[in-house]
Amino acid sequence: MTTSSGRPRIHPLIVMLVAGTLTVAGATTLLPVTAPAEAAVLAAGVEDEGAGCAVPALPEAGALPSITKLPDPFLRLNGTRITSATDWQCRRAEIKKLAEKFVYGEKPAKPASVSGTVSSSSISVNVAHNGKSSSFSARVELPSGTGPFPAVVVLGGFGADTAAIKAAGAAVINYDPYAVGKEGTPRNNKQGAFYSIYGASSSTGLLMAWAWGVSRIIDVIEQSNGSILKADATGVTGCSRFGKGAFVTGAFDQRIALTMPIESGSAGAPIFRGIPGEGAQSLSSAYGEQPWLGDAFGTFTGSPARLPVDTHETVAMVAPRGLFVMDNPHIANLGPKSASVAALGGAEVYRALGAGSNITYWSDVTDGTHCASRAEWRTPLQQHIQKYLLGTGNAAGTMRISSRAAGNLAEWRDWPTPVLGSTPPPASSGPPPSSGPPPASGGCVATVSVNAWTGGFVATVQVTAGAAGTSAWTVGLTLPSGATITGIWNANRTGTSGAVQFTNVTHNGRLGGGQATEFGFQATGSSGGLTPTCSST
Structure with a gap:
């Protein structure tokens, strides 16, 4: 099936649903993965497959109960649990709306007009919507060989090893998030290309604004003639604050085949409920340091248990696409224990969808320097690019959780993981x-x-x-x-x-x-x- 532009509706690369490998600090265990009737698609042909889902009215902040455990990712807003893989699309849409309302702020749909150019050295983006316009650009570095090439968007020039990315056969798109959402601005006067369109007092935080910018870059790549960059093979990465941005970017655009956040810390991968007990950067500090999170999150900095959503569900929003989370167990301020819980919790959705081999969490590293270029990550980085962007590899996902910062999912979970088939069972069948x-x-x-x-x-x-x-x-x-x-x-x-x-x-x-x-x-x-x-x- 194709769209009107001729682009495949789904990524043509299909992953075989084989047993995943989970290796944590040296121990390796084969994980049986139950496959649904359909294979797991690595990337969608549209930014948001669930845009047409009917999402019930969301609760108001003042009416939210305190729930100490992680919310059940399989539980619909109407109180019923999903029972099939086909249910996941609209359940994901509910999680998306909850995360936008209470955590990140709204990510608007594609603007009325997006145009630009793609060359071997740069991408230009021009946006117009509701009588307002803005523009920004990104630098392109091509690998050796003949294109078109897949590409990895590197936020702020600060993410996975760009030399390793190009050596694996992918281009690098150096994207400056500050051109789209500047740091150092008050919440009521946000600046950058996003806020030029949607207003300086928009309640959407910088992380979502940065994600919006990557989506517009993908729009332009889709509109190009395809001779330089592939439209259906994009990855994203970033470290520290840009790791937060990469995490949110991959979760909120299903055209991204591979998401690679690094040491993202509070407001990134770590579960909000776990941060206060771990000694990581406090939620109030993360919220106040920069307007990364949406304005509405301010009411939850002292009571994360009232959140109806948590970051294990942001992880789940990436499923079944490729996800490679890299973390640092040596810096408690980054919340690595809470990040490992988010990965383990989100991996349950991957497993339920029969795509357990598509997620990797790796904190088993020796160098404690923040955002260091690590030898341990080079090979799996290239394997992920080969598998999800080039279609030439099939390495199984791993969980290499350092014993220095291993979270306990059992402390946070009281819900079962269903086996999701292609069609729901008959009503009231248990x-x-x-x-x-x-x-x-x-x-x-x-x-x-x-x-x-x-x-x-x-x-x-x-x-x-x-x-x-x-x-x-x-x-x-x-x-x-x-x-x-x-x-x-x-x-x-x-x-x-x-x-x-x-x-x-x-x-x-x-x-x-x-x-x-x-x-x-x-x-x-x-x-x-x-x-x-x-x-x-």
Whole structure:
């Protein structure tokens, strides 16, 4: 299917949904990934695929309850949970609207007129909307060889290693975010190309303004003749404040095939709810330092638990496209523990969509210098470019979480991860059917997948009912010597080490024949070989 301009509606490169690899501080574990009926598309053909979704009225800030756990990314605003991959598009649209209203400010749709030029050395952008106009430009560096080339937009000239990017075969677009949204301005007098169009008192923060600027660059590339840069193979990267910008840019434009934020800190990847307890830059400091976040976020700096959205859902907005989050465990002010929780939480959406191999979080680095050029990242950086921008690689995503700053997802999660198929099950049919092992003739079957790192692991257990169904179930397993459970969700537990039993909670004990549910736990120590048993009544 093509648009009126002839551009493919979806990225032609399709990733095979194979088992992902999760490696944290040296330990490697194969992760079973359940694939939905459709393969995971790496990039969309439009900026916002969910623009046509009917999003219910959003709550007002004064009516928001305090929720200490991370919001359930699979829970719709109407209180029902999504059950199919096709549901995700409109659930993502809800998350987008929540994030715009309470965190970043609104990202306007494409302006009435966007024009410009693409050359081997620069891109010019001219925007006109509602009688107002603005313009800005970006510098282009081409790799060796013959184009057209994919390209990585580098915010502020401060992101992933540009030499490695070009050596991998991608162009570099050096984008100055300050031309679109200047720092050092008061919130009621914001300056730059974005605010020339939408007003100096716009409530939209700089991060979203910067994201808008990258989207307009992509518009111009799409309109060019395609001889220099490819219109459907764009990545984005940045470090520190520009890492915040890269994170938001990739989340809010689905044409971006690869998002690579680096050491983004508060207002970037770290979960807002975790920042106060980690000793990272406080939310009030991040909000006040620069108008990065939207004006509405000011009411949440002292009460992030009232936010109806958090950054694990910003991570999820990138799914199933490529995401490579690079972090620094040596600087607590950057909130690396909270960032690892955001990555692990968002990875659950990737896994549910059958795209678990498309996300990488890497904080296992030795050099503690902020925004250093790190040898550990060079090879995976080039592998990501090959996979998502060139279509010549298939390296699986990894989770290399440093033991210096490993967050505990179990402390923040009380929701299960569904297996999302291509179509929803019949109404009132209970939990979605399992696409794992065939159901037993009676009783139940339990299977386990593990995300492991040096010193800890997360285990997800799927319980599948036999033909007769269940009214209650019990799962038993024996943990390796030295392993201790530190947190659990969607099950009751007896014991924390050795032989442990798990039983259903109220909402997930009754399963129809062949139906499945999940629970999970996080533990310290080695995962070893976990062999669960299952019994039911």
